[in-house]
Amino acid sequence: MTEPIVLYDIPGKNPQYKAWSPSTWKTRFALAYKGLPFKTEWVEYPDIEGLCKKLGAPPTQKKRDGSPLYTVPVIYDPSTQTVVEDSWKIARYLDKTYPDTPRVIPENTGGLQAAYMSAFENAVSGHLYDLVVLAACNNLNPRSEEFFRTTREKSEGKKLEDIAPPGEEREKLLRAMYLGLNRVASWFDKNEGNGPFITGTSMTHADIATASRLIWAKVVLGEESEVWRAVVSWNGGRWDQYMKHFEKYEVLT
Template sequence: MTTTDIIFLDIPAVLPVPFSPNTWKVRLALNYKKLTYVTRWVETTDIASVCTSLGIPPTSTLPDGTPKYTLPALIDNTTSPPALLSDSTPIIEYLERTYRDPDSSRALCVPASRALHALFEYHVAHSITAQLLPVMVMHMHDKKTPRDRVHFRKRTEAAFGKKLEDIELRGKEREEQWKKIEGAFDLLARLMKAGGTTGELFTGSNLSLADCILGGLLLAFRYISPDEAWIKVSAWNDGKWMRCMAVLEEWTAVV
C-alpha cells in the first residue's frame, strides 16, 4: 500500500496529539494491524461539510431528522470504488474483515465475540463515558482548537440550557461523580479477574476490540485531564489501568 491508500479522519487539538476516545479507538486498531495510513485533521466545526463533500455516510440522525456526522471516519482507496466508513466500531470491524491477520489469535473481534463486545461497549458508554461531562467539560473545552471551542460551547450550552462553567460539578458533588465512575472501573477489573485473564489486556497479550474501546478512553483521560482524571484513574484498582496504558503504548503512534 502507498501512504495515501488509507486516509483516517481525526480531530485536532491544541495538544500535539488527539484526545477523542473514539478516534483513538480506531487509531489503536490501525497501528495494531500495522497498516499504512495518513491522518487528515478535521476540526469538529467542519466535520459535516467535509464528510458530505467526501461522500462519507452520517453516523446517526439528529432529532430534527437531519444527518449527524461524527469522526472517526476512514477512506480505503485500495477498493474500487473506495470504501467510505464512519463510526468507530464499524470501521474496526471493516479493518478486521479486510485486513485479517493469518494468526487468528491476533483477531480484534472474531464474529463469535460480537455480542460480548456489544455488551462491553454498552457498559463503557453508559457507566463511564456518559458520566464524564460533569467532571471534564472544561478540560475538554480547553484542549480544543479555538474554532472548536466556540462550536463546543454553543452546542453543549444549547443542549443543557446552561453555561459550560455551570455544567461542571464542584466540591462534594464532583467527588461523588468520580466515585460513580470508579465503580464502573471496579466492575471491569472484577470481571477481568473472574475471567482468568493474564496480563493487562482483556484477552491476554493481544489487542481486542474491548481493549481499543477502553484504551481510547484511557488515552482521553491522560490527554484531556492529566492533572485530575488521569491521576485518579491511574491509581484505581492497584494501578491496573496505568499498567494497561503501558502495554497500549506500542500502538499509540500518531502519523
C-alpha cells in the same frame, strides 16, 4: 496496500497529543495495532459535515431534532477507494480487507464485545464525560471550541462550567467513576490472571474502546490532574498498567 489509509480526526492543542477524541482514538489504535500504514488529515468540528458529504460518508446518528449528524472517525482507503465511517464499521472493514493482520473483532465475538462496551458506557463513560467535557472544549482550536461549546451547552441545558464544578459535585462524580471502574475491574478479574485484556491475552475492539476513553482523560486533563492521578492509582494501579499496553500504538501521524 500501496498508499496509507487516511484517518480524519479533530485536532487538539495539547502539544504532545494532538489527537484527543475518544471516538477517533478507537480507529487510531486499531490501525496501529494491525500495523497498517496511515496518515491523519485534521478537520475542525464545523467542517466535519461538509467533509463527510464530500467523501460520501453517511451520517452516523441523528440529532435530537431528527436531522442527520455527521461524525468522525472516517477513513479513506486509497487501495480500495473505500470510505468508511464509525469506529465499529471501520474495525469490521479493516478485519475483512486485511485478514493477515491481527483481528480486533475476532469471529463470533461481536455480540459479546458490543455488550461489554454498552456495559462500560453505563458504568463509566457518563461520569467521565462530565469530568472532562470542559477541559475537552478548552483543548480545541477556536472554531472547534466555539462549535463544541454551543452544541454541548444546548444539549446539556447548562454552561460547561456548571456540569462538574469544583467541590462536592466534582467529588461525587469522581467517586461514581471509581465505583464504575471498580465494577469493570471485577469483570477483568473473571479471567483469573490469564491476560490483561477483557478477553484475556488478545487485544480486541472492546479493549481499544476502553483505552480510548481513558486516554481522553489523560490528554485533555493532563497526567498531573486530579482525575488522571486518581485513575492510575485505582484497583492497585490496574489502569496504569493496562494503558501501558497501548503506549506503542499511540501513533500520532
